Amino acid sequence: MPKNRQILLDNRPDGEATTSNFKLVASETPALQDGQVLVRHHYLSLDPYMRGRMSDSKSYSAPQPLGEVMIGGTVGEVVESRHPKFAVGDKVAGMGGWQEYSAVDASQPGLLRKVDTTHVPLSFYLGAVGMPGVTAWYGLNEIIAPKSGETVVVSAATGAVGSSYAALAKARGCRVVGIAGGPEKCKYAVEELHFDECIDYRTHPDVKTLSKALKQACPDGIDGYFENVGGYILDAVLLRTNAFARIAVCGMIAGYDGQPLPLQNPSLILINRLKIEGFIVSEHMNVWPQALQELGTLVAQGKLKPRETVAQGLDAAPEAFLGLLKGKNFGKQLVKLI
Amino acid sequence: MPKNRQILLDNRPDGEATTSNFKLVASETPALQDGQVLVRHHYLSLDPYMRGRMSDSKSYSAPQPLGEVMIGGTVGEVVESRHPKFAVGDKVAGMGGWQEYSAVDASQPGLLRKVDTTHVPLSFYLGAVGMPGVTAWYGLNEIIAPKSGETVVVSAATGAVGSSYAALAKARGCRVVGIAGGPEKCKYAVEELHFDECIDYRTHPDVKTLSKALKQACPDGIDGYFENVGGYILDAVLLRTNAFARIAVCGMIAGYDGQPLPLQNPSLILINRLKIEGFIVSEHMNVWPQALQELGTLVAQGKLKPRETVAQGLDAAPEAFLGLLKGKNFGKQLVKLI
Incomplete structure (x- = not known):
């Protein structure tokens, strides 16, 4: 079993968010249940909405619970599968969070989707085509x-x-x-x-x-x-x-x-x-297929050339996230995990 | 020819509007052209939007010109007609302004409309059914x-x-x-x-x-x-x-x-x-017929019993208008002109 490193929300910001709100831990990747797949994350997405989840004031969604892995979009590769529709090597996008691996219940609709990297780089599924x-x-x-x-x-x-x-x-x-x-x-x-x-x-x-x-x-x-x-x-x-x-x-x-x-x-x-x-x-999942198709086409045609800022390694995620909140990134902020 | 008393916008407010922004003048009612009707106003409507027109800052409509009769909705009675569709005695609603009489080009669509006072009091056409x-x-x-x-x-x-x-x-x-x-x-x-x-x-x-x-x-x-x-x-x-x-x-x-x-x-x-x-x-004239019909029905059924505050005589209009801006009125603010 590979080790899985994770970043948890340790405590809530009092005013400005800081790196001390986060905590890095390591654990075993879990043994899979039937219907689950194990995804190795290649990229973690950092997005402004995460700042809202760190606070417990009234918002449109429940706050991120303390002591749990920070929420976040991820793209990666299936490294083990106990679900018939996913095979080892499949490229997938999901909400794996701030960690290197996630075990996903692939039978739940919407949790994991296969993506085609023929014309669109994998990381774009966290940005322009995500x-x-x-x-x-x-x-x-x-x-x-x-x-x-x-x-x-x-x-x-x-x-x-x-x-x-x-x-x-x-x-x-x-x-x-x-x-x-x-x-x-x-x-x-x-x-x-x-x-x-x-x-x-x-x-x-x-x-x-x-x-x-x-x-x-x-x-x-x-x-x-x-x-x-x-x-x-x-x-x-x-x-x-x-x-x-x-x-x-x-x-x-x-x-x-x-x-x-x-x-x-x-x-x-x-x-x-x-x-x-x-x-x-x-809240508008009905438009996603149509939107993703148009966005993917624009990328394939060279009409949409998004830029990325890539931080290296999970440890770099908190600092990169705080930079994002201050506009230090240039284009989509990602963390590369492999 | 009856005398026509009018209130003009004399100068623009510097901060709070005051009675000194207005000026009362008297003139002859004009001789009618073909297609015009002379309306004697029974009621003048006072509305908050008029405050916006008094200023010349950017707004959705042109400012009220200085030296002209203040804009305003009116209801009244036709006292002379040179238009085949309007007869002396007809009750009408229009935008006659802050004056006792107006000569209206009745052939222009939307300037003057006949109203039915069988179930709805005339003044209501400036309020609940206006x-x-x-x-x-x-x-x-x-x-x-x-x-x-x-x-x-x-x-x-x-x-x-x-x-x-x-x-x-x-x-x-x-x-x-x-x-x-x-x-x-x-x-x-x-x-x-x-x-x-x-x-x-x-x-x-x-x-x-x-x-x-x-x-x-x-x-x-x-x-x-x-x-x-x-x-x-x-x-x-x-x-x-x-x-x-x-x-x-x-x-x-x-x-x-x-x-x-x-x-x-x-x-x-x-x-x-x-x-x-x-x-x-x-800007949404298309909904007026449907809306007025529903509102008239609610009044006729006794389900809409709007209250009115009525100032007496044209001279009282400026003071009543300033009171409206301060919430001193109770219900629709009108000026009774007869």
């Missing part, structure tokens, strides 16, 4: 629902969601403007991710200057916005919305670590007749 | 879209919109909770307007206490909210929303007079997967 990609797809199609020629904006533009959003929006004939932190990310957004423009929020650190930059980048106003960040970026975007603009709210990472960040001028909701809608992609 | 009633209808049906058994809330509960909202929501099998200012209004809301409960915000002057009162009045949480007010009332309601609650934003009267009032915790939009949508009823 949960983040479907998140972009849902917000863009089901909430923003842009017409060709409309201008749509996204924050955290070079992240896993933002990259997919740009490719999907371009495919729908939109002008796509990104917001990201730093000149390197903005350059990448325009040159590799097909954004029409990308605004560096670090050089526009308040509502007034950012809103001015948005006015220049969006001369016809903003028709749709995908919110990953919250805080003053949302305030600045709202000032540039057109009548009947749609805002898909998927993340409020700016407020995760402490006091909630107010929305400065909610009367714009009325003045511009905005629709603002929050969503969680796991 | 623009405010349709406003309640649109927000409830098209945005909140409640299921039977859900809990829906409205602020400014005894106003023209709130009264109609309660009758419509009860007809859809909802639990309806109102928010109003003062024990007299709350008593009226429950006893006459069929609210299940009504909360006096004056005894709950902050987010914490109001949110506690909402928890008691809405033991199953809040599924829909119709926003007429903004400010801390919206913050308190958001804290009690259920997953997938819908918020129709029709008014932000609390912020009309000065600095915008922030929304304290926008991350609730994500946490509770809320949909928040602003709207203006005049």
